[in-house]
Amino acid sequence: MAVIERVRTDLYRVPLANHLTDSTHGVMMDFELITVRIEDSDGATGVGYTYTVNHGGAAVATMIEKDLSTCLIGKDADQIERLWQDMWWCLHYAGRGGHQTSAISAVDIALWDLIGVKTRMPLWKLFGGYDPRVPVYAGGIDLEFPLARLLEQADEFLAQGFRAIKMKVGRADLREDVARVAAMREHLGEGFPLMVDANMKWNVDEALRASRAFLPFDLTWIEEPTIPDDVVGNARIVAHGQHAIAAGENLHTIYDFAQAIERSALTLPEPDVSNIGGYTGFRKVAALAEAHNLSLTSHGVHDLTIHSLAAAPHRTFMEAHGFGLDEFIAQPMQITDGYATAPDRPGHGVELDFTGLTALDAA
Known part of the structure; x- marks a missing residue:
């Protein structure tokens, strides 16, 4: 031993x-x-x-x-x-x-x-293994980008191999959010997976108003429309907002996720392996999601997270986070035609400089 x-x-x-x-x-x-x-x-x-x-x-x-x-x-x-x-x-x-x-x-x-x-053994195989190729989206942190820069960033993401993009919303004037989402939809074309993230900006009524305003743009999901502490309010948004709701980066225990799932306060659980208790906590949330027939997404630290999603049959897109460590990693994650592949190196395979x-x- x-x-x-x-x-x-x-x-x-x-x-x-x-x-x-x-x-x-x-x-x-x-x-x-x-x-x-x-x-x-x-x-x-x-x-x-x-x-x-x-x-x-x-x-x-x-x-x-x-x-x-x-x-x-x-x-x-x-x-x-x-x-x-x-x-x-x-x-x-x-x-x-x-x-x-x-x-x-x-x-x-x-x-x-x-x-x-x-x-x-690579962790995704130790966790049971499902498919090392994981669909991935580019997580833009771009609320204050001028519109031209926002669209330019989208083109950069496409050139890097992404085939799904998330943008930030939550500006002071909802009309500005709507105009920017409309421009992104036109730029990316119909059917391209586009998500928006409000980072808890709105109260429940504001979130419902925004959700209705975004209906013409065929969003894959709205992320964190309001604070995670308001479980009842989030359930109202899920019930009446007419969008899939992703949330969970600010839920830090499996009990938080259990309550949110049981009360229908989200539709896509989004744990972060770096704050939910590591791989152990993430896998328990993944099991909760599967037991409730919910698709699983993720937040942050994509170089680590990919192992958890490569072992999850109910995963959807994984976030490639804006806080990357590519400069300090020997073999950073590569994107090819919308997918990242979990490494076969032992453990998580992340070698930090x-x-x-x-x-x-x-x-």
Whole structure:
């Protein structure tokens, strides 16, 4: 039995090539990346990571370094479910979601990577395997782009191999959103998968008004029309908005997803492997979705997420997120005619260039 000997946590700031904007987070010039490296008594290492938008990364890194590491050292690295439960209850009183599950996520991802490395199997096969080719969409973070730049970005996405695109909505004047969506639909043509993301901007009545205004444009889904805390309001939007509703990047526990699904507050569960409790949490949400006959999508960290969706028969499009790490990954995800292919490398197969990242002090 190999036991966990070392847990290393690092915090980095990753600059974005372009300034990105959505309706709630404001201007984003960079993001904080929290990495975890777990080494066992056989000398094998697994790597995991999570991220935060604008703020909060130091809290996540400190939770891992000061608290979760004590749950791990000396324990069997293969007993991931037991370790997950240990971490959950270690931080339950201090969090129960949010920073807690982001911290657990990074560790869980590293533990699964460690098993994949040692068994020399890619995670999507360890998870059961379905189809390594996963349909993928380009997630634009482009609310304040001038219209010409928005359409130019769409052309860039097409040239990169994408065959589905998501754009941001939630401007101060709904008429501007409608005009921009209309322009994108005309530019992309009928039948092209187009999604919009409001990033929780609207209240329920505003969301219903926007949903009705978008009906002529054949949207694949509307994402996060209102805050996730309003389960009843989200259910009203699903029932009366006449659109598929994707949500879940701000649901951080399987219990959050269970309530949303049971109350029909979303139609496409959208977990984020980096804040739902890692692969362990993501797979439990995937099982909930399948049991309720719902298609599964995803949010963020696409280089990691692809393994979960490659093992899910009910998946739909995976998001290729605007917060990419291509510059720091040895073999970044490639898009070909609308699909990405899960790698056959052991574990998750993401090899980070730690020397190229800019370290921050978590203290």
